[in-house]
Amino acid sequence: MTAPFRFPRFFVTSPAPCPYLPGRQERKVFTELTGNHAGELNDALGRIGFRRSQSVAYRPSCPSCNACQSVRVVADRFVPGATQRKLQRRMADLEVSACRPWATDEQFDLLQRYLSTRHPGGGMAGMDEQDYADMVEHSPVRSFVIEYREPSVNGRPGKLVGACITDQQADGLSMIYSFYDSGPDARPGLGTFIILDHIARATAVGLPYVYLGYWVKGSARMAYKARFQPLEVLGAGGWRELAAEPTATPDRVAEPA
Numbered sequence: 001m002t003a004p005f006r007f008p009r010f011f012v013t014s015p016a017p018c019p020y021l022p023g024r025q026e027r028k029v030f031t032e033l034t035g036n037h038a039g040e041l042n043d044a045l046g047r048i049g050f051r052r053s054q055s056v057a058y059r060p061s062c063p064s065c066n067a068c069q070s071v072r073v074v075a076d077r078f079v080p081g082a083t084q085r086k087l088q089r090r091m092a093d094l095e096v097s098a099c100r101p102w103a104t105d106e107q108f109d110l111l112q113r114y115l116s117t118r119h120p121g122g123g124m125a126g127m128d129e130q131d132y133a134d135m136v137e138h139s140p141v142r143s144f145v146i147e148y149r150e151p152s153v154n155g156r157p158g159k160l161v162g163a164c165i166t167d168q169q170a171d172g173l174s175m176i177y178s179f180y181d182s183g184p185d186a187r188p189g190l191g192t193f194i195i196l197d198h199i200a201r202a203t204a205v206g207l208p209y210v211y212l213g214y215w216v217k218g219s220a221r222m223a224y225k226a227r228f229q230p231l232e233v234l235g236a237g238g239w240r241e242l243a244a245e246p247t248a249t250p251d252r253v254a255e256p257a
Contacts, residue, residue, distance in 0.1 A: 008032070008041060012061060019123065020216045024065060030058035038140035043170040049234045051213060052167060052176060054138040060214070067216045070234040071242065072172065072209040073195075075202040077230050084196060084227075091193045094148050095158060098166075101143040103133040106160050114179040135165065135177070142168045146201075148180070148194065162190050166198065172209030173202045195228060215242075 008031040018024040033042050033055050042052055049070035050057040060068040080088065108129055115125050127135075136145060144166050150158030162180035166173055175198055180190040198210050215222050215233060225231065226244055233242040 020219050020221065021067060025062070027061050027063070028058045029061040030056050033057055033140045039142060042141045042167070046169050046174060046211060047171065052141065052174070054134060055140050068214040070211070070213070071215040071225055072211045072232050073199055073228045074208065074230045074232060075172070075199050075210050076208055078199050078228065080196060084192065087189045087193055088196060090189070091187070093151050094161070095151060096197060097147050098144045099147055101136050101139050101145055101165070103136040107145065107163050108132045110160055110163060110181065111179050114182055117182040139167070144168070146197070148190070161187065162194055164194050164198070169211070172207045172211055173198050174211040175213065192224070199228070
């Protein structure tokens, strides 16, 4: 006989400096994703604004601030704009594959270059190989690493230029963390293309949404998310459509938070 579903226990972290809004403190509520029902629990929590990190689901729980809001692209209604279509044509030669969630040296090297270029001194800057392996492999739900490579040559795989740790949920794809070549010789717009590819993937398998993590109005780091319309934001009254922000810059895309 299958054991009955046990209601999860939730915990709250101690206050810490907010990574998005200077001078503010953040706090998170979280629960463990364990057991036979981890996938169903992750799906349910994802619909109310939780994100996954390894075997933990969390969301902001700041007493005096609700600036962090979950956002998701409505995949089957998404129509790329002119700049996005041009980018898709420019990236059409990339070879994309969905790999099992297993960390590789090549992925870790790319992550290290990405962090040193885009987030020097950030919270992930001190990650080592084991930390990265834990981030990729400790998933109790259906996860993939989507790899983006330059064209193969003489049967040999091309250079890895992008990757995204991705969960497949019941109602969409959740982009857990993406990273890509950001050096002076990198293709511009890789971050944008990775999101466009996820929208196309969700649409192809009939999943209605692509979850992009949290959005903070007025935060330059997150402004790019408003470029993917229609975009829904989770508020006190549920999910509602967010108006486009024309000032967002499409080729400066960071990873979903």
